[in-house]
Amino acid sequence: MTVPAGAYLVLSAALFTLGTVGVLVRRTALVLFMSIELMLNAVNLAFVTLARVHGDLGGQLAAFFVLVVAAVEVVVGLSILVHIFRTRDTVDVDEVDLLRG
Amino acid sequence: MEVLLFALSAVLSLAGGLGVVVARQPVHSALSLLVVLGALAVLYLTLAAEFLAVLQVIVYAGAIVVLFLFVIMLLHARTPETRPSPVGAQAAVAVPLGLALWVGLSSAALQLPARASRVPEGFGSTEAVGRELFGTFLLPFEVASLLLVVGIVAAVVLGSSPSSYERRGRER
Numbered sequence: 001m002t003v004p005a006g007a008y009l010v011l012s013a014a015l016f017t018l019g020t021v022g023v024l025v026r027r028t029a030l031v032l033f034m035s036i037e038l039m040l041n042a043v044n045l046a047f048v049t050l051a052r053v054h055g056d057l058g059g060q061l062a063a064f065f066v067l068v069v070a071a072v073e074v075v076v077g078l079s080i081l082v083h084i085f086r087t088r089d090t091v092d093v094d095e096v097d098l099l100r101g
Numbered sequence: 102m103e104v105l106l107f108a109l110s111a112v113l114s115l116a117g118g119l120g121v122v123v124a125r126q127p128v129h130s131a132l133s134l135l136v137v138l139g140a141l142a143v144l145y146l147t148l149a150a151e152f153l154a155v156l157q158v159i160v161y162a163g164a165i166v167v168l169f170l171f172v173i174m175l176l177h178a179r180t181p182e183t184r185p186s187p188v189g190a191q192a193a194v195a196v197p198l199g200l201a202l203w204v205g206l207s208s209a210a211l212q213l214p215a216r217a218s219r220v221p222e223g224f225g226s227t228e229a230v231g232r233e234l235f236g237t238f239l240l241p242f243e244v245a246s247l248l249l250v251v252g253i254v255a256a257v258v259l260g261s262s263p264s265s266y267e268r269r270g271r272e273r
Contacts, residue, residue, distance in 0.1 A: 002103045044153075078172045
């Protein structure tokens with residue numbers, strides 16, 4: 001491992017930040033989902049890096065379970081999104097505000 | 102060699118991540134996400150996680166991105182973005198906050214002891230991960246399968262009988 005682990009972790013932090021900014025800035029629900037995927041992947045990179053650093057497979061297994069949960073989340077989220085689009089003709093999160101008090 | 106691979110994948114993944122956030126068309130965002138996922142698979146290989154690298158390509162690039170593209174086809178073929186500016190006034194606040202988050206996370210990450218220990222032969226191979234998965238992590242694995250069943254049932258329920266939902270939507 002010639003590249004220091006810190007470099008991987010800083011890259012992971014940068015990807016997580018990009019995902020966070022995406023969630024804060026974008027309005028299309030689809031792109032929000034993609035930004036969330038970006039954050040999940042950044043965390044996975046940190047898990048795998050630390051698994052390598054400590055020589056412990058637990059980190060890789062954690063990344064595996066994140067992968068499974070992300071798959072389920074995308075399936076359920078996207079089908080809810082399709083339903084919102086069917087009833088309201090938009091996926092703009094600023095316009096889907098039925099719960100606003 | 103490893104440094105070169107890391108630099109290339111890091112640049113590619115950062116460019117892809119930026120593309121996800123700033124791309125005007127959702128399709129371009131999805132394709133940028135594909136670039137990020139591919140670059141991360143390469144990084145997993147350099148970190149001795151072969152099994153996860155293959156899984157990343159199959160599950161993320163193969164299934165999740167295709168699902169995204171499918172939904173984009175379904176929704177956005179008919180509705181072009183009504184308000185074209187994806188990065189609005191919120192960016193003025195979000196970007197500095199994001200930079201602060203990055204600095205904070207990075208400084209926290211650099212505090213960790215970063216000396217890599219030597220790993221045994223076959224670390225991260227399918228056999229090693231499988232043994233761990235069906236040994237120590239058997240219960241979480243079964244719970245994950247339950248979660249997948251819940252996801253399938255939810256997709257079937259949400260996907261079935263669209264006509265009744267459409268009627269209810271019209272009455273509103």
